[in-house]
Each structure stands twice: as structure tokens, then as C-alpha cells.
Amino acid sequence: MDIHRYEKIWIGISLLFVLGLIATVTYGAVGAGVKTIGNQGGTVNPNDLQNTPFGNPGVRKVGPNHYAVYVVARQFYYQPGTGKPITVPAGSDVTFYVTSADVIHGFEVVDTNINSMAIPGEVSKFTVHFDKPAKYGIICNEYCGVGHGSMQGRLNVVPQSQFNLTEANQ
Amino acid sequence: MSTKQTYRDEFPETARAIRYLLAAAFVSVGVAGLFGMLQALFRTDYLRFFSNSDYYTILTAHGVMMAYFFTIFSLVAIFAWAVTRSLDRPFPNPKFTMGWVWLMIFGAVLTLITIFGKWIPGLPLKADVLYTFYAPMKASPTFYLGLALFVVGSWLAGYDYFRTWWSWKQDNPDERIPLQTFMALTTMLMWYLSSLGVAIEVLVLLLPWSIGIVKDVNPLLTRSLFWYTGHAIVYFWLLPAYLLWYTVLPKLSGGRLFSDPLARVVFVLFLLLSTPVGFHHQYLDPGISQGFKFVTMTTTMFIVLPSLVTAFTVVASMEHGARQRGGKGYLSWLRALPWEKPEFSAMALAGLMFAAGGFSGMINAGMNIDYRVHNTIWIPGHFHLTVGTAVGLTLMGASYWLIPQLTGKRLRLTKLAMVQPYLWFVGMTFMSNAMHRAGLTGDPRRTADPTYQDVSFHGIVGSMGEMRMQIALGGVLLFVSLLLFLAVITRTWLGERDGDIRVNGVIPPALSGPEDGPRVLDNLWLWMGIAILLVIIVYAIPFAGLIGQSGLFGSSPGVVPGWILSFG
Amino acid sequence: MSTEDVAEVQPGSVESPAETAGLDDGIEREIDHDEFDPIGTVILIGMYMLILIIMWTLMYFVEFLGHGPSIIG
Numbered sequence: 001m002d003i004h005r006y007e008k009i010w011i012g013i014s015l016l017f018v019l020g021l022i023a024t025v026t027y028g029a030v031g032a033g034v035k036t037i038g039n040q041g042g043t044v045n046p047n048d049l050q051n052t053p054f055g056n057p058g059v060r061k062v063g064p065n066h067y068a069v070y071v072v073a074r075q076f077y078y079q080p081g082t083g084k085p086i087t088v089p090a091g092s093d094v095t096f097y098v099t100s101a102d103v104i105h106g107f108e109v110v111d112t113n114i115n116s117m118a119i120p121g122e123v124s125k126f127t128v129h130f131d132k133p134a135k136y137g138i139i140c141n142e143y144c145g146v147g148h149g150s151m152q153g154r155l156n157v158v159p160q161s162q163f164n165l166t167e168a169n170q
Numbered sequence: 171m172s173t174k175q176t177y178r179d180e181f182p183e184t185a186r187a188i189r190y191l192l193a194a195a196f197v198s199v200g201v202a203g204l205f206g207m208l209q210a211l212f213r214t215d216y217l218r219f220f221s222n223s224d225y226y227t228i229l230t231a232h233g234v235m236m237a238y239f240f241t242i243f244s245l246v247a248i249f250a251w252a253v254t255r256s257l258d259r260p261f262p263n264p265k266f267t268m269g270w271v272w273l274m275i276f277g278a279v280l281t282l283i284t285i286f287g288k289w290i291p292g293l294p295l296k297a298d299v300l301y302t303f304y305a306p307m308k309a310s311p312t313f314y315l316g317l318a319l320f321v322v323g324s325w326l327a328g329y330d331y332f333r334t335w336w337s338w339k340q341d342n343p344d345e346r347i348p349l350q351t352f353m354a355l356t357t358m359l360m361w362y363l364s365s366l367g368v369a370i371e372v373l374v375l376l377l378p379w380s381i382g383i384v385k386d387v388n389p390l391l392t393r394s395l396f397w398y399t400g401h402a403i404v405y406f407w408l409l410p411a412y413l414l415w416y417t418v419l420p421k422l423s424g425g426r427l428f429s430d431p432l433a434r435v436v437f438v439l440f441l442l443l444s445t446p447v448g449f450h451h452q453y454l455d456p457g458i459s460q461g462f463k464f465v466t467m468t469t470t471m472f473i474v475l476p477s478l479v480t481a482f483t484v485v486a487s488m489e490h491g492a493r494q495r496g497g498k499g500y501l502s503w504l505r506a507l508p509w510e511k512p513e514f515s516a517m518a519l520a521g522l523m524f525a526a527g528g529f530s531g532m533i534n535a536g537m538n539i540d541y542r543v544h545n546t547i548w549i550p551g552h553f554h555l556t557v558g559t560a561v562g563l564t565l566m567g568a569s570y571w572l573i574p575q576l577t578g579k580r581l582r583l584t585k586l587a588m589v590q591p592y593l594w595f596v597g598m599t600f601m602s603n604a605m606h607r608a609g610l611t612g613d614p615r616r617t618a619d620p621t622y623q624d625v626s627f628h629g630i631v632g633s634m635g636e637m638r639m640q641i642a643l644g645g646v647l648l649f650v651s652l653l654l655f656l657a658v659i660t661r662t663w664l665g666e667r668d669g670d671i672r673v674n675g676v677i678p679p680a681l682s683g684p685e686d687g688p689r690v691l692d693n694l695w696l697w698m699g700i701a702i703l704l705v706i707i708v709y710a711i712p713f714a715g716l717i718g719q720s721g722l723f724g725s726s727p728g729v730v731p732g733w734i735l736s737f738g
Numbered sequence: 739m740s741t742e743d744v745a746e747v748q749p750g751s752v753e754s755p756a757e758t759a760g761l762d763d764g765i766e767r768e769i770d771h772d773e774f775d776p777i778g779t780v781i782l783i784g785m786y787m788l789i790l791i792i793m794w795t796l797m798y799f800v801e802f803l804g805h806g807p808s809i810i811g
Contacts, residue, residue, distance in 0.1 A: 001431050002686040006780050007482050013787060014478040020791075021471045024798055025536045029464075034538040034808045036453055038460040043720050095811075098456075104304050104389060106545050110612035110625050113541040113808040117455045119390050120306060121720050124456035127811035137625025141545035141614035143300055145307070146223045149619040424763040428776065482783055486776035493774070496766040503778050508764060525786055529793055539802040541809065610801065674763065681771045 037116055041123030044099055054099060058169040059088060062095070071098045073105035073118035075145050081138050081153025084170075088156075089163035090133045098124040106141035109155055117142065130157045176671055177255065177575040183264035184254050185576050188247045190271050192569070192576070194278065195243035196659060199562070202235035203652040210601065210645025212618065214638040224289075225618035226298045231285050233301030237403075238320065239278050241557065244565045245410035246274070246327040249354040251572065252413060253331045256348035257338040261330045270330070274323030281316030284309065300616065302400070303376070305392045311380040314372045321365055328358035346684035347692050349430050350417050356437040357409040359698050360402060363705060364445040367398030375723075388724025390457045391716045397451040398709065401470075402444040407557050409440060411564040415484045415517060417677060418568065422514040423507055425491025427680035428483045431687025436483075438691060439476040442701050443469055446708035453540045457719060462712045463537055469708065470535040477528055484521060490681065512584075516567025516591035520560050523598060527555030530606060545616070548609025551602045559598050563591060566655050573662055574671040581672070582661040586654045593651035601644025604637040613637075 003011075028034045044052050049072060057070045057079045067088055072079045080086050088094045098107050100118040107116045107124070116124045140151035178185040205228045211217035212225055220228075250267075254260050261267045287295030287310065297309035331354050335347070347355070371392050378384040420427045427433065449466040452458055489503060497506025508514045530552040533539055543549060570587055574580050581587060611627035611634065614620055627634050690696065 001688060002682050003429065003432065004486075004682075004776070006776055007429070007432070007479075007486070010482045010780075010783060011475075011479060014475055017478070017787065017790065018471050018474050021474070021532060021536070021794065022468055024794070025467060025471075025538060028536070028538040028798070028803065032803055032808075033810050034541070034803075035811050036460045036463050036537050037456060037809065038463075039457050039715075039719075041456045043457070093810075103307050104393070106614070108545065108612060108614065110627065111805075113538075113802065113805055115454055115541045115544050116809075117452075119393070119456055121388065121724055122390050122455070122457040124454075126809040128807050129810055130807055137622065139612070139614055139622060139625055141616075142304075143226065143229075143616040146226065146298075148226075149222060149617045150622070152622045152624050154624050421763065424765050425769075481786070482776075482779060485782060486779040489776050489778045490769060490774055491763070492778075494767060494769055495764045500778055500781055529790055532790075532794065533797055536798070536802075538808075539798055542802050542805065681774065 037124055037126050041097060041125030043121055044123050046101055046120035049101055061165055066093045068095045071096060073100045073107060075102050076147035076151040078138060078153040085154035085156045087158055087168040088130060089160045090130055090157050091160055093127055093129050095127040103144045104142050105144045108139050108141045110137045110139060112136060133157050133159050176578050178578045181254050181260040184250060184260045187267045187271050188250050188576055191243045191247035194275050195240050196656060198235040198239040200656050202232045202240060203649055205232040207645045207649035211642055214642040216642045222618040227285060227288050230298055230300050234281060237301050241407040241561060242324055246324055248410045249331060252350035253334055253354050256350035257334060259334060259338060261334055267330055270323045270326035274320050277316045277319030277323060280312050284313040302396060305376060305387045305389045308380055311377060314377040314380055318372050321369060331355060331358060349433060350413060352434055353413045353437050355694060356441045359694060360441045360444050361406050363701055364399050364402030367395040371395035384723060386723050388720045394716055397448040400451055401448045404557060405440050405444040407561045411561045412480060414564055414568050415521060419484060419517045420487035420491055421677045423488040423491025424495040425487055426678045428486040428490060429682045430680040430684045431682060432479060432483050434687055434691045436476040436479055438697050441697050442704060443473040446704045447473060450535050453537050454544050458712060465708055467535060467537040474532060510588055512587040512591055513567045513571035516563050519591050519595045520563040523555050524560035527552055527560060543609055545614060546609035547605045547613045547615045550615050551605030551609060554598060554602050563594050567591060569659060571673060573659060574673045575675050577663060578667045578671060579662055579665045580670060582665050583658045587658045590651050590654040593647055597644045597647030597651055600640045604640035607631060608637045
């Protein structure tokens with residue numbers, strides 16, 4: 001096939017560039033340790049959340065420095081999150097379990113790389129390490145009905161010394 | 171008096187079908203464009219005269235009319251022109267052709283009536299589900315039915331292309347497929363393969379569920395079936411624009427296509443890669459493993475390659491034209507291009523904007539960097555550059571060149587036409603750059619009023635207020651540009667047929683013709699076979715898993731249509 | 739012989755100059771396949787690739803990786 005020399009060089013450069021994109025993203029996953037949400041959360045019956053851990057949403061301690069947060073997204077609020085913020089201590093690993101009780105929602109912690117879908121029937125399971133105390137906002141970024149634009153919550157990372165598990169769940 | 175026949179003279183019945191399709195396309199873009207401006211002004215709080223609920227109806231209509239109707243009506247028309255022109259024969263059965271044209275129009279009208287049904291007293295139809303219609307949000311059955319009929323119409327269009335080619339092949343057994351027909355056929359093969367997802371989703375699952383025959387659907391399964399089609403559909407929109415950039419833009423530039431064989435290679439690559447990439451719209455979905463997401467990340471990155479090749483070939487063809495027109499130097503040849511001709515400037519500016527849009531697409535394809543941008547307003551920023559401009563503005567430019575040939579009437583209001591592409595480019599620059607920056611602050615897409623009590627967004631470059639202003643300004647400029655386009659087209663269409671259309675429809679041969687490429691490129695069945703194989707390799711196990719996990723019909727909760735819970 | 743893409747009309751050769759005025763796509767001279775090296779394209783597309791690499795690096799390593807907390811499992 002007759003390809004001009006310049007274009008052959010360009011195709012070679014483009015191929016290297018594409019491989020570079022793939023390499024960068026792979027580095028992000030295995031080097032920098034940013035994991036993609038997978039299917040480890042399993043499934044759940046959205047019509048019967050009462051009889052699952054989501055029947056009692058909130059923060060639990062599951063290890064020395066490891067907490068689990070069960071979040072239910074609904075039209076148009078998060079349980080917990082809306083009204084009462086999700087509270088976790090700084091310096092800990094937090095595993096989120098997020099699902100929806102009705103339609104597809106989003107779970108975006110603004111100004112972070114924490115962003116997940118909340119799909120009825122599925123559990124989104126992901127772990128984050130919170131280094132420093134901070135206050136974050138949570139918004140729903142998937143259209144879920146007329147009240148979508150006011151669906152919001154808060155996530156507070158408090159200093160270890162100020163963290164009280166019971167208070168976090170009241 | 172010109173003795174040259176126009177396309178209308180040569181193929182009157184096919185021209186008629188194309189005119190109907192383009193008329194439907196222009197009505198769609200006009201109404202949807204108005205809605206787009208209203209959305210931009212509402213979201214940024216510059217002008218609100220309807221409710222949040224109405225915003226979502228308008229957004230649904232905008233998405234459906236732009237992403238489905240404007241694009242697909244236009245592209246089946248462009249392909250109809252390209253196939254008949256390059257094969258030099260009309261579609262064999264005008265009644266059949268008008269049949270699928272009317273089917274598409276009927277389907278579109280049915281869907282639109284359903285969307286607007288919310289505003290029609292006494293009509294119990296609604297579809298505030300956006301153009302992605304994710305279950306368990308439910309629309310009235312006619313919404314899904316209309317879309318299904320529209321898609322079936324597009325399948326029948328492909329049948330017209332194929333059978334016209336087959337009959338040409340009987341008469342020309344040893345010939346290479348003419349390039350424009352090759353492009354139309356490979357695109358349609360890709361569409362047949364990729365539209366299966368949404369066809370199954372709608373016909374087997376959503377429509378029966380909406381009617382009430384089926385009690386539940388599996389939300390993740392339906393969503394995955396949607397995105398099986400949903401990424402490939404952007405290439406269904408894009409490849410007709412590529413056809414115009416490869417086969418018409420060189421001629422408009424005063425030159426010839428740099429390489430026919432590479433153009434074929436590019437289209438084959440799109441046939442192979444367009445479909446097995448869909449999970450990159452679902453990187454943040456639970457229920458789909460990281461492994462499958464990684465696979466589609468690599469296939470998606472590879473699909474960048476044919477676009478990078480296209481950039482070189484098309485720009486080289488333009489450079490050829492500029493130099494034939496007397497351009498000299500390393501970069502000053504750019505000035506020798508016919509920037510005063512709107513058919514040229516629209517396509518050239520569209521291509522330039524696509525270069526930017528391609529970059530934001532690469533970001534979206536990055537499995538982990540997607541966390542920063544997923545479902546933020548960065549995403550609309552991206553696709554207004556790509557489908558909005560690369561495709562939309564190219565179609566407008568092509569219309570300036572084609573409408574005279576299809577109607578036999580010369581272009582009117584040419585001064586307005588001359589300005590229109592530049593206005594579009596400026597408007598889109600404002601709107602899209604602001605959308606990208608706002609997305610990086612976390613500002614969400616698909617939201618009527620993205621202001622929150624508990625949450626604020628912080629811009630790094632520029633403030634939220636300034637970004638809002640640019641979105642609003644851009645939206646208005648784009649609508650004005652659209653009005654200019656529609657004014658030109660309407661005045662032209664209603665003008666007199668006085669014999670001289672002042673368009674030279676002749677396309678010179680490529681610098682490197684089809685004979686410079688191997689015959690295997692024309693082996694459509696080979697490429698289709700590989701495309702099907704790739705889809706099976708990438709999708710079979712994940713879909714089996716999705717069905718195994720929660721069943722074909724899942725257990726979605728009782729549907730609560732959003733509009734019932736009014737937040738006023 | 740392909741029926742497609744045949745240049746039927748050389749500017750001015752079949753029709754009168756008045757008829758083709760403005761319709762000849764402004765061609766002053768013809769450049770054929772072997773005479774044409776798209777050096778301008780190389781420069782433009784080289785600039786584009788440079789922009790892509792810089793923007794990707796900035797976006798990935800600063801905007802993304804520099805913007806934790808991130809999902810690590």
C-alpha cells in the first residue's frame with residue numbers, strides 16, 4: 001500500500017501516543033493505586049433493603065483503622081449524608097457501600113476523585129483513605145427526577161480525637 | 171446557461187427523499203437549538219420562566235432531537251446522496267425509499283408527541299427520561315415505540331444502500347467499491363452491529379415493561395445494553411462527517427484527497443472498534459468488573475488511532491488544495507484556502523474544534539481519570555465539540571453545498587452564510603471551554619439548578635460566575651448562528667429555480683487512488699466477521715454475568731416517575 | 739474504469755470562462771501525487787501532538803492524581 005513517508009511516521013507516532021495513554025492509565029491503577037469500581041459489592045434486592053445492611057445505613061467500625069459506611073441513595077436524598085453528614089475520622093480507611101432504593105443516582109464527593117453510580121439492585125463498594133480532616137459536599141450527578149438538583153449531602157472527615165462512632169450514627 | 175445537470179436533475183426521486191430527510195433534520199435542529207439556548211440560560215440563572223420540571227422535559231427533547239433526529243436524519247440523507255452519486259445510479263424503488271423516510275418521520279413525531287405530552291392537557295403521555303431513558307425511570311410506551319420505528323427506518327435505509335451497490339456490482343464485477351459508497355456501507359454495517367443493543371433493550375425489555383406486560387427490568391442490564399449502542403452511535407454520527415471531510419472538503423479546498431486507501435483503512439478500523447468499547451461509559455458502575463472495564467479502556471484508546479490518521483490525511487488534502495490555489499510557505503498556505511466560502515469554513519472550523527474535542531474524549535476514556543469528570547458538565551463540554559460541532563457544523567457547511575444541488579436553487583443570503591460558521595465557532599468556544607472548566611470543579615451535568623446549600627464549587631482558572639456567564643453567552647451566540655443557518659437554508663429552499671445553482675459538484679480523483687490499496691480492504695464480510703468476533707470477545711461474558719447476577723428482568727423497585735414528587 | 743471521482747471538467751476547458759468563473763475552486767496550478775509533500779501538515783500536526791502530550795500530562799498528573807482523596811480499593 002502506498003503511504004507517504006510523512007504519514008507513515010505520523011502513524012507510528014500516533015500508535016506510540018495511544019500506547020502512552022494506555023500506559024499512563026495503567027500506571028494510575030497499579031502505580032498510583034487508583035482502583036476502578038468493580039463488581040465486588042455484589043447485588044442486593046432494592047425492594048427489600050430493610051433485611052440487608054442497608055436497612056441500617058450509617059458508619060460502622062470494621063477494623064483498627066477501618067470503617068464501613070452503608071449509604072442508600074433515594075429520590076432525593078442520601079441516607080446518611082443529607083441532613084446529618086457522614087462522619088469519619090481522619091487517618092482511616094473507609095469502605096463505602098452505596099446503593100439506590102429507587103432509580104439510578106450518582107454519588108459525587110465534590111473536589112475529590114470519589115465518584116460513583118448508585119444503581120438499584122447493585123452495591124457499589126469502594127475504599128478511600130482519608131488523610132486529613134476536611135469537609136466535603138456530596139451531590140447527585142445523575143438525573144433522577146425533578147428534585148435531582150437539590151439532592152445533596154455532606155461528608156465530614158474529623159480529627160481522630162473528635163470522632164465518636166455513636167454520635168456519627170445518631 | 172450551464173449545461174451541467176444538478177444532482178436533482180440526474181436523480182429526481184432520490185433527491186426528493188433526501189430533501190424530506192434534510193427538512194426533518196433542519197426542523198429538529200431548529201427546535202432543539204432553541205431549547206438548548208433556554209437550557210443554557212436557565213441553568214446559569216440568567217433567564218428562568220419555567221419550572222425545574224419543565225427544564226427536564228426540554229432537556230429530554232433537546233437530547234432526543236439533537237442526538238437522534240438531527241444527526242440521523244442528516245446522515246441517512248448524506249449517505250443516500252453519496253451512494254447514488256458515487257455509483258451513478260438511483261435507489262431502485264422510490265416507493266420503498268419514501269417508505270422508510272416516512273417511517274423515520276412517523277417514529278420521530280410519535281416520540282416527540284410523547285415528550286411534549288406533558289404540556290398537552292388531556293394527553294396522558296410523558297417522557298421526562300432524557301435521551302438515555304435509564305430504567306427504572308419510565309416513559310410512556312409511545313416514546314420507546316417511536317424510537318424503535320425511527321431506528322428500523324435507518325436499517326431500511328441501509329438496505330437501500332446495499333442493494334443499489336449489489337446491482338452496481340453485477341455490472342462492475344472487478345471494480346473497487348467507490349470510496350463514498352464504501353464509507354456508507356462500512357458505517358451501516360457498524361450500525362447494524364451496534365444498534366442491536368438498544369434494539370433489544372427497547373423491544374424486549376423497556377417497551378413491554380412500559381406497557382405493563384413485564385413487571386420489572388434489570389436497571390444495570392438495560393443501561394449496559396444502551397451503552398453497547400451508545401458509544402458506537404457517536405461514530406454513526408461522526409463517520410458521515412468524515413465522509414464529507416475525506417471526499418468533499420479536499421475539493422472545496424481546491425485540491426484532491428491525499429489517500430483513498432488510508433481512508434478505507436480508517437473506516438474499517440471504525441467498523442471493528444466502534445462497538446466493543448461501551449463500558450467506558452460505565453467505569454463508575456457497580457456490577458461490572460474492573461477487568462472488563464480495562465479491556466474497553468484499551469479498545470477505546472485504540473479507536474483514537476483512526477481519528478489521528480484522519481487528521482493527517484484531511485489536513486494534507488487541504489494543504490494540497492491551498493498549494494494548488496497558489497499558497498506557499500510552511501504555514502502561510504493556510505491563507506490561500508477559501509475561508510470566505512461557508513461550505514469550506516464550516517468544515518475546516520469543525521475539524522479544528524474536533525481536535526480539541528478529541529482530547530477531552532481521551533480523558534473520558536481514561537478509566538481512572540474519569541473519576542474527575544464523570545457526569546460533570548465537562549461531559550457536555552466534550553460532546554458539544556464533537557457531535558455538536560465536528561458533526562453539526564460540518565452538516566451545516568455541507569448543506570450550503572448540497573442544498574443547491576438537491577433543489578436546483580442557488581444559495582441565497584450568502585453574506586449571512588459566510589458569517590455563520592465563525593459565529594458558531596466563537597459561541598462554542600465560550601460555552602464549551604467554560605463547561606470543561608466547570609466540570610473540573612465538580613459542577614454536575616443534567617441538572618436544572620446546580621446550586622446547593624451544603625456544597626460549593628471552586629474554580630482554579632476563573633470563577634463559577636464567570637464560567638456561568640460564558641455558558642450563557644455561548645449558548646446565545648450558538649442559537650443566533652443557528653438562526654442564520656436556518657434563514658439561509660429557508661430562503662434558498664423557497665427561492666426560484668432559475669437554472670444556475672453556482673455550485674461545481676464535480677469531485678476530482680484522489681491523489682492516491684483505490685488501486686494503491688489492497689483489494690482485501692473491500693472485503694466487507696471479512697471485516698464484519700472480525701467486528702462481530704470482537705464484540706463477542708468483549709461483551710459476551712460480561713452480559714452473561716449481568717443476566718446471571720440479577721436476571722433478565724431484575725428486581726427494580728416500584729417506579730416513581732420523578733415529576734410526581736414536585737419540588738415546586 | 740471507475741465511474742466515481744472522474745474529473746470530467748478541467749476548469750475552462752469545456753465551458754466558457756464566464757460560466758466557470760468562481761466555480762473552478764480557485765486552482766492556479768495542478769500538483770500531482772509525486773510532486774506533493776505535505777510539510778505544512780507535518781508542522782501543524784506536530785504542534786497538535788505536542789499540545790496533546792502536554793495537556794494529557796497536566797491533566798493526568800496534576801489535575802487528577804494531585805486531587806485526592808482517591809478510591810484505592
